[in-house]
Amino acid sequence: MVNILVPTDLSELSKASVQYAVKIVNKLGGTLTLLHVMTMLSPTRTAMRQRAKALEKELVETAQEDLEAFAHSLSKQVKFPDPIRCRVVVSASSFTDTVRKEARKQHTGLIVMGTHGASGLQKVVLGSNTTTLISASAVPVLAVPEAAAFKGFRNMIYATDMRHLDKELKMLISYVENFNTTIHMVHIASSGRQAVVAEEKLEEAAARSEYKKIVTIVLVDTNLDTALDQYIENSKADVLAMFTHGLSFYEKLFNRSLTRRMAFHVKIPLLAFKH
Missing domain, CATH: 3.40.50.620 (HUPs)
Known part of the structure; x- marks a missing residue:
């Protein structure tokens, strides 16, 4: 309800x-x-x-x-x-x-x-x-x-900075578990060394959760928005979920040149939580 x-x-x-x-x-x-x-x-x-x-x-x-x-x-x-x-x-x-x-x-x-x-x-x-x-x-x-058509939440991209994984994951699950959603926990690391640490943290958080449909993904890229754009397109995501933390991460992702328009911006919704 x-x-x-x-x-x-x-x-x-x-x-x-x-x-x-x-x-x-x-x-x-x-x-x-x-x-x-x-x-x-x-x-x-x-x-x-x-x-x-x-x-x-x-x-x-x-x-x-x-x-x-x-x-x-x-x-x-x-x-x-x-x-x-x-x-x-x-x-x-x-x-x-x-x-x-x-x-x-x-x-x-x-x-x-x-x-x-x-x-x-x-x-x-x-x-x-x-x-x-x-x-x-x-x-x-x-x-x-305006162009979005509801098809359920089959694939949700959860873009995370890993600061509050357990708390955020629990909140997301409460919204999507009745849709049988696959949650893609995505973190973007700037180096291979950071990626190793991130992979371990994401896998541990997924293991602690009782929700079984969690995929952990670490992308190595110095360009956060491009890497996430590509993953969203490849995964056929239905919704992007983010926790704003005062909008710093959110602004970093979306505040770009007006000439760079990403296709998913007019196709999938954004589910935003404020800490």
């Missing part, structure tokens, strides 16, 4: 993340909440506040109708869980703070958001709501590229 929160701007591009979330809930059971956030600042003058309040009520009613219509249109394409919650929230706070507050209210186990544009996850790093939420949310965030 998992409670999933899906912030949506009601755009065509956000449909992929909603459909992805629906299929996860249908597989695991739980609840699905669609959230539309309207950010409005309160005027300082009394007369203006009264007018703003009336306008706010009208906007919320319209947005609620639009959100329910959005959900209804998607329900024709994919079987929705019952019940589905549609919430419109008006807030003077930031989008990220509002989503975090709603996640606590809903006892959310996973936030699913779309990534927009041709550059896919690259755009996440460049400053969208998604990357801000990833860096701030205590709840894991699944960033779904």
Whole structure:
């Protein structure tokens, strides 16, 4: 069972993340909440506040109708869980703070958001709501590229710096064990000597786990992103999982030249956990 929160701007591009979330809930059971956030600042003058309040009520009613219509249109394409919650929230706070507050209210186990544009996850790093939420949310965030189609989580790439292997592996398993997922624990070493140590650590962590479908991989390469890109392509990965540790590793991986667009960025989702 998992409670999933899906912030949506009601755009065509956000449909992929909603459909992805629906299929996860249908597989695991739980609840699905669609959230539309309207950010409005309160005027300082009394007369203006009264007018703003009336306008706010009208906007919320319209947005609620639009959100329910959005959900209804998607329900024709994919079987929705019952019940589905549609919430419109008006807030003077930031989008990220509002989503975090709603996640606590809903006892959310996973936030699913779309990534927009041709550059896919690259755009996440460049400053969208998604990357801000990833860096701030205590709840894991699944960033779904608009071209992604849910096929289960057959192969998950867990890119690790090996700092918290047991803890991170346990968290991952709790999300994917019902999908019968093969977890590829991947570490990228800069030298053969480092690779020997890394292989031993990964194998020991896999042996300590009760989950049997774990593959340990150490790649020797000084170019972290290229090595990981290639492995993701070769393994036919369905999702990339990372623990952000303050986003340092995440930023190192994805913060690259705009001219270098990787194919998997528009094909597979990123499951991001914040320590």
